[in-house]
């Protein structure tokens with residue numbers, strides 16, 4: 001397999017590059033190496049690398065930044081996906097594009113299956129949804145949520161430091177979604193690429209939760225006092241941030257289950273392992 005990964009310096013991109021490293025050449029292109037919003041550059045890179053698979057991990061993920069510059073958000077998160085699609089088609093490469101739970105309005109109270117109507121609340125959600133359409137019908141479009149890094153300090157490590165320093169740690173208890181550990185997600189992305197699964201696929205760790213409960217889970221697993229985690233309202237719901245966030249955006253991995261029962265473990269198991277690594 002010849003794999004081209006865009007956004008290769010990002011949280012997910014770094015791990016995708018690693019995951020495919022044993023399969024043949026992997027062209028991991030950071031934003032500096034390939035600006036996906038530059039159509040000519042996208043065509044040139046794909047024509048020169050001739051990949052059999054393109055994994056688009058590039059995105060402008062600053063949700064509030066997107067709210068302030070919708071044109072830029074559209075260029076990077078939507079139009080660019082169309083450039084990747086047309087260039088991938090020219091060399092017969094499969095495209096896997098990564099999308100988000102922010103395509104939903106958050107009014108549900110059970111996890112959203114893939115075929116649930118979308119209704120984004122923010123510019124970021126809207127342009128990511130446009131990116132899904134731009135990926136085309138034969139691409140794999142993976143929606144995921146609350147990504148937890150595999151190779152760098154993330155929320156788990158920050159929480160441990162904050163909890164260990166003794167003070168109260170204020171965490172929102174209203175928004176609910178599925179934290180997804182990148183180390184658990186990447187094998188699923190590989191499987192979907194190998195099978196060239198077409199269409200939208202939800203892929204998150206199991207177990208919807210709030211940041212408040214997530215933080216309490218980290219405290220307990222680290223042997224620290226969960227009582228130090230204090231409920232607060234979620235920024236993004238109370239109008240203090242430019243972009244609105246969905247209240248409830250847990251995803252139901254319905255398509256994965258239908259594809260030979262591919263499951264992703266409960267986030268609490270992954271959380272316990274991440275804590276053990278961080279404190280051990």
Ligand SMILES: NC(=O)c1ccc[n+]([C@@H]2O[C@H](COP(=O)([O-])OP(=O)(O)OC[C@H]3O[C@@H](n4cnc5c(N)ncnc54)[C@H](OP(=O)(O)O)[C@@H]3O)[C@@H](O)[C@H]2O)c1
Nearest residue numbers: 007009010011012031035036058059061100144145146147
């Ligand atoms: N993080 C989450 O919780 C989350 C949740 C749901 C879905 N997702 C989706 O998952 C995917 C990966 O996200 P992530 O968490 O890995 O984000 P990330 O760490 O912000 O990585 C995105 C990468 O894309 C690069 N990039 C930005 N503009 C670009 C451009 N014009 N051309 C090429 N590269 C560009 C960024 O480079 P610079 O940093 O140099 O700008 C960054 O390295 C995205 O599609 C995102 O929408 C993420």
